[in-house]
Amino acid sequence: MPRQVPIPDDLTKPFWDAINERRLVVQSCTDCGTLQYPPRPECQDCGSGNLGWKETNGRGKVSGYIVIHDSRMKVWWAEQPYNVAVVQLEEDPTINFFSNLPGTPVDDVPVGASVEVMFEEVAPGKLVHDWRVLS
């Protein structure tokens, strides 16, 4: 996939360091236990700034998808049309991720299917998380 390479910042560096180690983590509020992704400076439920990281079991479910035929993103023009699915995290279905579901044909996405996380190298030593359908 023609992925943009993520540029971590102070907040997100721990996240991308974990991804580079093939671990999918989400933020975890020390005060109220809320999990969140994408990472934020504060807990979206209680406002606390005491946020740590929790490793997930890397399993999810496809909650829906679109097929992009006319992308605004230059690096994807040669690829389109392409799937972008939405994956709910099994451990907290209110957390969702985008996914190109590598291996799944375009516009033939099994909504409701179980998926597991996978990692693709986008630059030397830099990985990006994605998901594949479990057969």
Next chain:
Amino acid sequence: MVSPYYRSIYRMDEGLGVWEHRGKVAVVGVGHTPIDRRWDERPETSLGAYSMIAAQKAMDDAGISLDDIDGVVSCPRANIPEWSRPELPPPYNTADGVSKVTAEWLITNMGLNNVKFIDNTPDSLGGNISWALNFAAQAVGDGKAEVVLVRYTMGNFSGRYSQAGSNSEEEASGGGQWTGPWGWGAAGTPYAYLMGEYCRKYGSNPDRMAPFVVNARRNGRMFPDGYYYQHPEEALTVEDYLASRWIAKPLRIHDCDRPVQGGACYIVTTAERAKDMKQPPVYFLNHCVNKFDSRSSVETLDEVEGWMDSLQKKIYEGSGLTPRDIDVYNPYDGFTHFTQYYLEAMQWHGVKRGEAHDFYAGDISVEGPHPLLPSGGNNGTGRTRCAIYTDCIQQLRGQAGERQIRLKAETALGGETTPGSSAWTVFGKNPD
């Protein structure tokens, strides 16, 4: 995080009761700019120059002059990048007047010498004309100014919309870290995703959007200040819609509004001053804002329906009206896919959750019993975001021409833009 100051002024919260200035503030003037598909890079057709044209028209409509204006509220942002503007002579030699238009630019270049109150809607709020109008209404009600000029335009430079900047890069930073690597970057993506959830939950399919879009375009061709009235094309048919190309399937190109260069100005004043002006006043009965963050990467249907429940409470609580009381309904259609959430939330004409597509299949023409979006919205008039408001005002004045709904038109509701970030206004022909 929105500051308490803005939360309060924009009435973002539930439980505020009836709006304290209900019926005491009115719109008394409307003026639109010319409207072009793209800017031709001349000073005369810039957003600043166009704003001055619209401001003059609005003042003429109200029967007032430059010296009567004591307040200016502008939403400066125009949704276009600043770096691509050409070199032009003053006063078009900076971004202000070209890529955006501030209250100060308008005041200086029109010669508004009696202005004591100014506001520029912050970019961070994601505002547009609806926010500026609501802010002006609150300011007039609060006594901060008496005759306020409200301004908004959207721009369209050369090149395809939204492809510059981070979308053209090979790296993903900031918020783009969570979208860019998977190519989540096309027009209307969240709403394309939500349509899937909606159709599965309620048993429908996206092809059933066709009559809504055909109707919006039809109404837009009856809106003289709109793009399709001034640049006629063949009428869009259901077959045209269904054959049109995908942008982000299930969102089609005809589900997207057409970027244009143009907008409008409005004059807002007290109910008392409105009595002396040329037009029948159109009173503000309520205003409010929906401002929510999605829980995770993209909002889900459950989240959106929750946001809609909040919006409905705020609109009816603040105005003291019920769904049965809204005569003219102009919910935003910038992407046609979210209008159904607004329709179902307000239960306009009894439409409940999951019934929007059935409603679209019936008679929703302006001549009929369920005249939805009589303005034609953005889809029917081009992406100025102003037709919704102008139509509410014209319907209540009895000046909507061919678009005048055949039912009574004593109250109107309009709002924009998205389920998680939108400002809404209730208008009335009568102050009580």
